[in-house]
Amino acid sequence: MIEIDALTKVYDQVKAVDDVSMHIPAGSVFGFLGPNGAGKTTTIKVLAGLLTPTSGEVRLGGYDVVRQRSAAMAQFGAVLEGSRNVYWSLSAWQNLMYFGRLKGLRKARVRDRAEELLTDLGLWERRRDKVGGFSRGMQQKVAIAAALIADPPIVLLDEPTLGLDVEATRTVKGWIADLARDRGTTILLTTHQLDVAQELCDRVAVMRQGRLVADLPTRDLLARFRERDKYEIRVEGAPPPGFDAVTRDGVTTISVRVADPREVYDVVERLRVQGAVLESLNQVQPDLEDVFLALVNEVSHA
Numbered sequence: 001m002i003e004i005d006a007l008t009k010v011y012d013q014v015k016a017v018d019d020v021s022m023h024i025p026a027g028s029v030f031g032f033l034g035p036n037g038a039g040k041t042t043t044i045k046v047l048a049g050l051l052t053p054t055s056g057e058v059r060l061g062g063y064d065v066v067r068q069r070s071a072a073m074a075q076f077g078a079v080l081e082g083s084r085n086v087y088w089s090l091s092a093w094q095n096l097m098y099f100g101r102l103k104g105l106r107k108a109r110v111r112d113r114a115e116e117l118l119t120d121l122g123l124w125e126r127r128r129d130k131v132g133g134f135s136r137g138m139q140q141k142v143a144i145a146a147a148l149i150a151d152p153p154i155v156l157l158d159e160p161t162l163g164l165d166v167e168a169t170r171t172v173k174g175w176i177a178d179l180a181r182d183r184g185t186t187i188l189l190t191t192h193q194l195d196v197a198q199e200l201c202d203r204v205a206v207m208r209q210g211r212l213v214a215d216l217p218t219r220d221l222l223a224r225f226r227e228r229d230k231y232e233i234r235v236e237g238a239p240p241p242g243f244d245a246v247t248r249d250g251v252t253t254i255s256v257r258v259a260d261p262r263e264v265y266d267v268v269e270r271l272r273v274q275g276a277v278l279e280s281l282n283q284v285q286p287d288l289e290d291v292f293l294a295l296v297n298e299v300s301h302a
């Protein structure tokens, strides 16, 4: 469980985080989104004990990150953006041994878990090589493995899949979902890859200029922006006259905007009369990217 209450962080003149509160229960994957400079990394750094809050409280697994620092720090594993999360002069294996022992695990347990993680990420053959000589994506894999080595109850992930290849991305996404579901791990995930967030997150918060502009279950957030009046109808062949349509590869997509969903029946009837062969009919659903842009622009125009 992560509890953030009225968190504010000011750097010199910049209010990077401005009165932010979020409660993230165990077993959930929480997406923390926002444009560049919104204050996400600053928030995560406060959670990770790397920055002291200007005001407000943050508790990890019930422990205050300032007043009960060591107990709070023992609660999480983190992959932080742009910083060196692992030691470049050590091999992948040595890094995992080091972080596993640092977290107080027994040697045999660290070995088993390290083998499992490195194998799943396709790094087993390279385990004895120094991390400094790895590609950026391989270093990221070692950082993720190090964050997960001790199976912490809370995992903080800042852009975990950035720079990973297709297979590793799938593996890491699978781990995130499994950790939350099977082990009850609390996962805080920041990413600009909104498809990843949409796929994984139960709940999403959007930050802009240091403040939260949304904090809702992903499904509710998407529903809030659903345009009930927009439909897409696909028909075979050339576009029928009188419709706003685009034809590609022999299939015509007709976009329809209606005042009342029942008007769709009239549109379909007009198409039937014209002899059009219907392929599909869908209400247009926004994805997280549409919602994100709407939210961020809503606020910037305010």
Ligand SMILES: Nc1ncnc2c1ncn2[C@@H]1O[C@H](COP(=O)(O)OP(=O)(O)OP(=O)(O)O)[C@@H](O)[C@H]1O
Binding pocket: 011, 012, 014, 015, 016, 034, 035, 036, 037, 038, 039, 040, 041, 042, 043
């Ligand atoms: N060490 C610092 N000193 C002064 N200002 C800082 C410092 N770190 C961040 N900031 C400022 O705080 C604000 C929030 O930055 P932060 O890195 O938390 O954003 P972010 O949401 O993580 O952005 P990105 O998506 O680009 O990583 C920005 O205006 C940034 O310029």
